[in-house]
Amino acid sequence: MKSDIELVEDVKAGDGQAFSELVQRHQRALLRLSVRFLRDLALAEDVVQESFIKAYEKIHSFEGRSSFKSWLFQIAVNTAKNRLRSLPYEYVSIDDVNLGVDPGAENNLVQLDLSRMIRQEVSQLPERQRIALTLRIYEDLSFREIAQIMACPYDTAKANYRHGLMRLRERLESLQSQTDWKDFENFFPMEGDRMPEVEQ
Amino acid sequence: MNYDVQLGREQWWIDYLEDELEPNLKQDLSMLLHNSLPAQRRLEVLKRLRQLVKECEEAILPEDPSYYDGLHDRIMAAVDGRRPRSRVTKVFARVSPRQLKFSVVLGSSSLTLLLSLVAWLTTGRDNGSTTLSDHGSDHSRESSTSTVAGVAATDQR
Numbered sequence: 001m002k003s004d005i006e007l008v009e010d011v012k013a014g015d016g017q018a019f020s021e022l023v024q025r026h027q028r029a030l031l032r033l034s035v036r037f038l039r040d041l042a043l044a045e046d047v048v049q050e051s052f053i054k055a056y057e058k059i060h061s062f063e064g065r066s067s068f069k070s071w072l073f074q075i076a077v078n079t080a081k082n083r084l085r086s087l088p089y090e091y092v093s094i095d096d097v098n099l100g101v102d103p104g105a106e107n108n109l110v111q112l113d114l115s116r117m118i119r120q121e122v123s124q125l126p127e128r129q130r131i132a133l134t135l136r137i138y139e140d141l142s143f144r145e146i147a148q149i150m151a152c153p154y155d156t157a158k159a160n161y162r163h164g165l166m167r168l169r170e171r172l173e174s175l176q177s178q179t180d181w182k183d184f185e186n187f188f189p190m191e192g193d194r195m196p197e198v199e200q
Numbered sequence: 201m202n203y204d205v206q207l208g209r210e211q212w213w214i215d216y217l218e219d220e221l222e223p224n225l226k227q228d229l230s231m232l233l234h235n236s237l238p239a240q241r242r243l244e245v246l247k248r249l250r251q252l253v254k255e256c257e258e259a260i261l262p263e264d265p266s267y268y269d270g271l272h273d274r275i276m277a278a279v280d281g282r283r284p285r286s287r288v289t290k291v292f293a294r295v296s297p298r299q300l301k302f303s304v305v306l307g308s309s310s311l312t313l314l315l316s317l318v319a320w321l322t323t324g325r326d327n328g329s330t331t332l333s334d335h336g337s338d339h340s341r342e343s344s345t346s347t348v349a350g351v352a353a354t355d356q357r
Contacts (some may be wrong), residue, residue: 136253143220
């Protein structure tokens with residue numbers, strides 16, 4: 001089986017079938033990534049299609065300094081960001097939101113299941129933190145690859161990831177302290193709980 | 201050593217979890233982890249949080265393989281629409297509309313000028329020979345008329 005780089009060379013030489021193979025290989029990952037950003041399958045499909053078209057048109061500028069997947073992800077992330085900005089409603093960063101929620105609203109919030117709440121918290125992270133978190137946790141990319149995709153230095157990519165995770169932890173612990181919701185009991189161990197053996 | 205240093209900074213624990221620490225610091229944190237329950241708790245919280253974030257997104261995408269075949273076909277159809285055609289089409293695609301308009305105007309003007317020149321030369325030569333021959337005819341007609349008049353005058357005398 002040919003590598004991505006070999007297929008890219010074939011595409012550059014005019015082999016359309018090679019590009020079809022690249023689409024086959026990466027469309028699922030690209031769709032997953034786009035759905036995470038846009039939270040809408042139809043919009044995500046459009047972003048995937050647009051990203052592949054851009055990739056095809058610019059394939060001669062791909063020099064192989066990063067992996068083809070990273071390059072493709074970079075195109076998809078930028079396309080998804082542009083699409084988000086063009087949506088009719090305004091996407092609001094968590095920085096701009098007043099987090100002082102009244103107790104009634106808190107109670108309503110904890111009625112939601114834990115997964116849905118985590119998704120909501122992730123989607124409310126500042127854009128760059130959310131991108132770093134998504135690429136690291138869901139796509140298992142290295143910080144070097146994340147830095148390439150986000151077009152930023154390595155340390156910045158890592159810092160965005162850290163801040164995103166810390167912010168999530170703060171939000172969830174804050175919710176845990178305000179409720180007796182049982183799902184949290186299993187999630188965040190409390191002071192004095194016996195810890196499992198930690199492996200690294 | 202104060203409590204925070206004992207516990208370690210949270211970012212260190214995140215780097216520890218991601219295996220992104222320098223060996224020395226990693227060794228220090230491993231020792232700390234062995235002896236400190238709060239440190240263990242902090243790492244465990246981050247570990248569980250990461251795990252939960254990962255798990256909560258798994259069921260988003262369609263599983264049906266035919267869905268991906270359809271998506272692939274749709275993408276390739278869109279890509280085929282952008283695929284470069286003949287070299288001539290490619291050249292035309294690269295030229296801006298303004299350049300194209302200018303070229304067409306220039307080309308048609310040059311052609312018109314050339315055709316006019318050819319027409320002028322052709323018509324001019326034709327006209328020239330006609331005039332000369334006409335002049336010749338007139339001259340001969342005139343000379344023949346004067347000859348006839350001369351003969352008539354001679355007869356009268």
